[in-house]
Amino acid sequence: MELRQLEYFVAVTEEASFTRAAARLHVAQPGVSAQIRQLERELGQPLLDRSGRTVRLTEVGAAVLPYARAALAAVQGARLTVDELTGLLRGRVTIGTIDWSRALDLPGILAGFHRDHPNVEITVTQDDSASLAASLRAGAIDLAFLSLGGAEPEGLDTQVVVEHPLHAAVGLDHELAGRPAVALASLGGRDLISLPRGTGLRTVLDEACAAAGVRPRIAFEAGDPTVLAQLAALGLGVAILPESAAEPYADRLHTMPVVRPKLYGRIALAWRAEGPRNPAARALITRARDWLRNAPPAPVP
Structure with missing residues (x-):
């Protein structure tokens, strides 16, 4: 039994296809098939059911799979340990x-x-x-x-890495234009332009509104702060963003810090x-x- 055979077996199992497994391993498909047949001969039992449109594990294959994965993980762990001790780094980071x-x-x-x-x-x-x-x-x-x-x-x-105060940005003809700052409570009931849920800045806004008893009315969402600034410049509402995102549109926007409480993005x-x-x-x-x-x-x- 060879580690290569176990690697091929695990790849075919995860991909449910000899063709996809071969592409993932960067080897020819006949080589993958031959190595797995050899493994099955050594174990004396079929590990994969090839009769359907997708490859599936047999009962024996399902029992062997955890051991195959454990063996491959142990070898990888040994390699990483040796690399770490010798100061040689290899592998992958995401x-x-x-x-x-x-x-x-x-x-x-x-x-x-x-x-x-x-x-x-x-x-x-x-x-x-x-x-x-x-x-x-x-x-x-x-x-x-x-x-x-x-x-x-x-x-x-x-x-x-960086912490910055959040600002409100409005078009120059907006009723809030000209104010030096805007209280969070003043934003209740207004059309707001914000980053979508799941972003840190939106979480800051939602948590602050909940704590202050303010119900935000999100009229527009966009994933790019500069798009928020552009929408505000068109008069579509109050954009909540870092001040720097509004700077390229200074001739069309009035920006002011959000206060009571001050909001910060990090x-x-x-x-x-x-x-x-x-x-x-x-x-x-x-x-x-x-x-x-x-x-x-x-x-x-």
């Missing part, structure tokens, strides 16, 4: 981010890490903050830049509280934290 903002300088962090550890494969994925936090807890990603609400996310450790680096099992991920978290401490980020664009 980073989640809400955007490619200047405040994150994610390209700069990744460039330096890649120069020092060229054998580590890095994947970057984008999503909203709630989804990124869930993916971190599930172990689907190793670290993430996300926007925080009022409470710290459960099961995660964080390091704040972008943070986050990772699982118990730490990732992957040495490469641990090294990247350390690199990112050091980078952020020693190189203050630019303002949020």
Whole structure:
């Protein structure tokens, strides 16, 4: 019995197809079929039912699968341990981010890490903050830049990258235009323009409104703060956003801080509280934290 046979068996099981498994493993399909037939001959029982449109496990195959996965995991763990002890990093890390903002300088962090550890494969994925936090807890990603609400996310450790006050932006002919600030209570009953649920800034707004007894009326949602500014400039409502997102439209917008209470948005680096099992991920978290401490980020664009 060879590890390659177990790897092929697990891949076919997960893909429910010899063709997809071969593509995933970057080998020819006949080679996958031959190795699994050899494994079945050694065990004396069929592991896969090939009679249907999709490949399914036999009863014996279902019993063998956990042992195959455990054997592959043990070998991978041994390799990672040796790599860590010898100072050689390899493997894969996945980073989640809400955007490619200047405040994150994610390209700069990744460039330096890649120069020092060229054998580590890095994947970057984008999503909203709630989804990124869930993916971190599930172990689907190793670290993430996300926007925080009022409470710290459960099961995660964080390091704040940037904190900025939230502003209200309105068109120049809006009745609120000209005010130096606007109280949160004054926004009740008005058409608001906001980021969607699942984002940190929307969580801050919703939590503050709930605490103040204000019922927000969200007229428009958009995932990009600059789009919120554009909608407000068209007179469609009051946009809640970082002041910097409204700056390109200063000739068409009046911006003012939201007060009583003041609202703040925060972008943070986050990772699982118990730490990732992957040495490469641990090294990247350390690199990112050091980078952020020693190189203050630019303002949020």
